[in-house]
Amino acid sequence: MFDGPVAPELDPAERRARLRLARGRRIGPVTFREALAHFGSARAACANLAVPSDGAIATEEAALARAGGRFLVLGDPRYPAALASLPDAPPILSAIGDLSLLGRRALAIVGAREASLAGRRFTAGLAASLGQAGFIVASGLARGIDAAAHESALPTGTIAVLAGGIDQIYPPQNAALHEAIAARGLLLAEAPFGTPPVARAFPRRNRIVSGLSAGVVVVEAAARSGSLITAQYAAEQGREVFVMPGSPMDPRHAGSNTLIRDGAILVRDANDIIGVFGLPQSSPQAAEKPAQKSGDTPTAKVLHALGAEPTAVDELVRRCQVSAATVAEVLLALELEGRLERHRGNRVSLM
């Protein structure tokens, strides 16, 4: 879906008319398309409908430009092709950041705001592996899983779709991440500049997250989670739905497990996703599958005894039958390699 012919640049007058039409009161994405079809062009539609003035659009465009952004108009060659194929594709997107990311295949990772540490770690490992495999990671810049996905994919490319205007920092905890994505990734927003995010905008945002992407990965979706809406959009849009499984006794996985039960693809690690798209499989990330050396060196023994769950250091010493000093040395080496996380209570886990 990314290999179609590149559209020619829109005529500037038609482009401006599309901006006016899209910002028309009560003109949603579907009405926008119908108006284009009915009148033959946005220019003709604007001549016949009550739409904002050229000046109002220029004011918004100037504010957007001052924030370092620009409009992507449906029909523009820069408008994301995967999204353009949707019947309710947003007529306009505000964009701040690296537009070249839109030319690469994206995968969405979405999930719980109240995510567990384990879920965020799984997400971070998955996003890093997908990034290394060449995918852009898209998400909704929410707390929890979304934030973990964006953060981990910043070095390889990430796209955040906002529910409010592109200048609206929400949630406040993600202010630094919002700024980092503007600088190193790409922010997109359907709502006009300056619009605060409102509740009904979130499901609409979700359709863009999935619509931009070849597939959606769901992590820790409880029953009635917003991530299930994204998965629903993805399925309707013909995108693959991937899901991290979890204990049926933990309500954080209730929605996720139902998705798998109903046919979504279970994800054990990034290779389960990469394999679906026929890309070469990467070696698993440390955070997904802790590396385990075979052999009987102290390092091998400690690695064997360590896992994603925090383990007390004295328990490690006992299990490995290696001196406490040697275990401490091995742990320090692992920590310097960035493979070890320390927890309160003198506990450690592999990252």
Added chain:
Amino acid sequence: MFDGPVAPELDPAERRARLRLARGRRIGPVTFREALAHFGSARAACANLAVPSDGAIATEEAALARAGGRFLVLGDPRYPAALASLPDAPPILSAIGDLSLLGRRALAIVGAREASLAGRRFTAGLAASLGQAGFIVASGLARGIDAAAHESALPTGTIAVLAGGIDQIYPPQNAALHEAIAARGLLLAEAPFGTPPVARAFPRRNRIVSGLSAGVVVVEAAARSGSLITAQYAAEQGREVFVMPGSPMDPRHAGSNTLIRDGAILVRDANDIIGVFGLPQSSPQAAEKPAQKSGDTPTAKVLHALGAEPTAVDELVRRCQVSAATVAEVLLALELEGRLERHRGNRVSLM
């Protein structure tokens, strides 16, 4: 597969000949069938092959009778119909207990010997619900998941298939359960009376567990787990394979998640199994889905912050923004209700 015509009683001389043929050296289940087909009857086969004497069979049958048991011979009307349909059905089974259980639909539950507490609790809830829905629960009387399944299904009906002779108590921890199943359920064994269980008998036992059953439920199968062999038999035998999902970061679920990934049915609770067989669905068991109160009481906050994964108590205090004393009080109440498990390092999890 339980509704076929009932076979007439075997002729006593033919029955005795089948026992002799089946106990012949190097005569396995497939050779037994081939010999029957080739010679036309076991009596004719015994006249042409080196098989144990009538006296040897009478000795085994007497020992079995003293233990309260009897033989089920392939072709007998009491021989389990689901099993008889297999090309490698055991020619003889020793049986002690309630043979009427063989007339009801069975589901197998199998899994890790080194099971987690959560896995055993899930199994217990599942076995109870399946029993209440009218299913017999079959398993292999191993430690861990098998034992939890048998124990929970004792009141409604359970069948244990042993790897050694029917008198061989293995593992020793399950001696009381072995006795309870003999008294209230049904023990089955393919190996001759008095045969100690040997390693190669365990996979052969697994084919009987699945072969007796309309489906197999797998709980906590690690990579290369024996439960995967049972699942493989089940698939080859045309039985449904059901699997409890788990965290991809916990190696105890590696085999389980791969089964789901490869097409097995994900199980959230008993209704996911009952539904497949078209039976009325029961309400979920408490042990499968911990109840969670909504609201802002300290109990609700602590319950919200708790999960199946162990969490440090001081982390709970921080997250819930409730005093340490209040959290301790709530945890104690949950513990007394049997809903809380305590772990080393002052960590707790919901059961």
